[in-house]
Amino acid sequence: MRTMPDPSHTDRPLLRALALALASGLLAAAPVQAADTTAAQQLDRFSTAAGAPGQAERGRVFFTTAHGGEWSCASCHGARPVAPGRHASTGKALDALAPGFNPRAFTDTAKVDKWFRRNCKDVLQRECSAAEKADVLAWLLSLKP
Amino acid sequence: MKPTPLLPALLTLLALAPTARADGPLMPLRVPPAYTQECGACHTAYPPALLPARSWKRVMGGLEQHYGSDATLDPKTLQQLDGWLQQHAGTSRRAAEEPPQDRITRSAWFEREHRKIDAAVWKLPSVKSAAQCAACHGDADQGRFDERALRLPAGLSASQRRAWND
Numbered sequence: 546m547r548t549m550p551d552p553s554h555t556d557r558p559l560l561r562a563l564a565l566a567l568a569s570g571l572l573a574a575a576p577v578q579a580a581d582t583t584a585a586q587q588l589d590r591f592s593t594a595a596g597a598p599g600q601a602e603r604g605r606v607f608f609t610t611a612h613g614g615e616w617s618c619a620s621c622h623g624a625r626p627v628a629p630g631r632h633a634s635t636g637k638a639l640d641a642l643a644p645g646f647n648p649r650a651f652t653d654t655a656k657v658d659k660w661f662r663r664n665c666k667d668v669l670q671r672e673c674s675a676a677e678k679a680d681v682l683a684w685l686l687s688l689k690p
Numbered sequence: 691m692k693p694t695p696l697l698p699a700l701l702t703l704l705a706l707a708p709t710a711r712a713d714g715p716l717m718p719l720r721v722p723p724a725y726t727q728e729c730g731a732c733h734t735a736y737p738p739a740l741l742p743a744r745s746w747k748r749v750m751g752g753l754e755q756h757y758g759s760d761a762t763l764d765p766k767t768l769q770q771l772d773g774w775l776q777q778h779a780g781t782s783r784r785a786a787e788e789p790p791q792d793r794i795t796r797s798a799w800f801e802r803e804h805r806k807i808d809a810a811v812w813k814l815p816s817v818k819s820a821a822q823c824a825a826c827h828g829d830a831d832q833g834r835f836d837e838r839a840l841r842l843p844a845g846l847s848a849s850q851r852r853a854w855n856d
Contacts, residue, residue: 632733636825637733659764663760663762666754
């Protein structure tokens with residue numbers, strides 16, 4: 546039988562609530578995010594690799610255009626990704642992509658690399674170049690509340 | 691001779707026996723955070739018990755072409771999740787079937803459970819896909835699919851709504 550540990554062997558309601566909160570916190574999945582960077586740093590990184598600063602308008606066009614396949618980046622993230630997106634096949638909700646609307650966006654280098662790898666393969670059937678990533682980041686960073 | 695406590699023993703056994711219906715949570719007690727994060731990013735994080743081990747093996751071996759998307763993982767995470775899925779794969783009679791394309795939604799038991807749902811309902815914007823369990827099963831990410839805890843997706847017609855209550 547599966548049961549939660551019972552932390553309530555105490556007479557004091559506050560202590561019981563704290564104990565329960567602690568138990569829930571310990572049992573909750575630990576976040577796997579490294580939070581080791583910022584969106585602006587990632588823009589710098591890709592601009593340096595590309596040899597030129599990312600261009601926001603080029604990034605907007607890149608993001609909202611299909612590149613020979615069925616999807617564009619916007620298909621899941623929205624044409625202006627300032628609100629939660631939706632997976633184009635499954636309907637699953639996705640956090641907003643623009644850093645101005647989602648403070649966790651682009652704050653984990655490994656995640657940035659992983660999602661660019663996967664999703665560029667989905668949209669372009671290849672990896673995105675450093676210039677393309679810089680352009681996209683320049684545009685996403687330009688979207689302000 | 692003292693009477694043996696047969697009834698409590700029997701009840702305990704019944705409580706411990708795996709149920710055929712999806713009343714309790716289908717997720718194992720421990721879910722690796724990577725499973726929720728990687729395999730639950732684009733769709734419901736499916737309980738491993740819903741597919742047999744051989745189906746999971748094929749899924750994890752083909753992540754470059756994961757139902758039309760690239761879902762590749764770094765080798766370490768791949769190994770971890772592959773192992774976890776193999777360990778917790780379904781062994782019940784109904785999970786023994788390897789469904790077409792290893793799709794849970796094409797299993798015989800899934801189609802039977804959802805047989806009264808109008809084809810048009812799957813295409814509603816609020817549902818979009820049978821793969822989106824959470825459209826109706828609000829607690830799907832915890833592995834709960836209790837028929838008594840369903841929620842109506844937006845956009846059902848009156849007759850579809852009536853069929854819901856059958």
